[in-house]
Amino acid sequence: MNPLVELNNITVKAQNKTILDIPEFQICAGEFLGIMGPNGAGKSTLLKVLAFLEKQSGGEILYRGKVIPKGNVPLELRRKFSIALQQSLLLDGTVFHNIAIGLTLRKLPKGDIKDKVAHWLELFGISHLAKKNALYLSGGEAQRVNLARAMIVEPEILFLDEPFSALDFPTKIKLMEDFKGIIETARTTAVFVSHDLMEINYLTNRLAIIVNGEVKQSGPTPRVLEHPNSSTASFLNEWKKFYPLAR
């Protein structure tokens, strides 16, 4: 399969420390790729580099086989990607306004925006919140708005950095179930950073384990989880003590 995004010999350095050292890495069309690893391993940095949100110190990034000049990412390429973070970062204004923002920036006709927002409000089960101020939502509601805002622009790749980790368990599992259905229907390629084996096991079909800025293992999620290698076993086996693997 042809990769959408490829990293070649990527390094990221800050204050003389190497944060990321990735000889090769790809995002392939249609996959739900998980990135998991300990605190400070470099997961968020890798996500930002893949999404062209952080400049690499060395190496090159390709989009559909073409090298993208560092620090000079065309707007049309940026607009193919969406990102949703742990903090929903909603703006002061209605839920409708927050979800519409990507389409407003793209100057879509008002009628189209209204129809599309109504569609995504319904998919995420939040139509009743349309007129509510986004700053007064519960954590679960805010994360639904955040994900709807990221999906409404129909991104080619959706990047997610721990979007469920601040939610209580019942809220998390209901949202994850709804989200999985939505993303499978939309066939969106997704890259998902998480600490949580349960989230990774439920959502992803490929998994990369990153430790100390290096991808130590990657492959189909069930295979990686069932057969950790010598570099990932200590991290994964801690999780597996508390989480029985069942899909």
Ligand SMILES: Nc1ncnc2c1ncn2[C@@H]1O[C@H](COP(=O)(O)OP(=O)(O)OP(=O)(O)O)[C@@H](O)[C@H]1O
């Ligand atoms: N701009 C920076 N300057 C200095 N150090 C940085 C910078 N950005 C990240 N780091 C360091 O790089 C390492 C990787 O950070 P990163 O945020 O990618 O980790 P992470 O795996 O996402 O961690 P967490 O699980 O806590 O979210 C950390 O040690 C962090 O302190």
Ligand SMILES: [Mg+2]
């Ligand atoms: Mg992080």
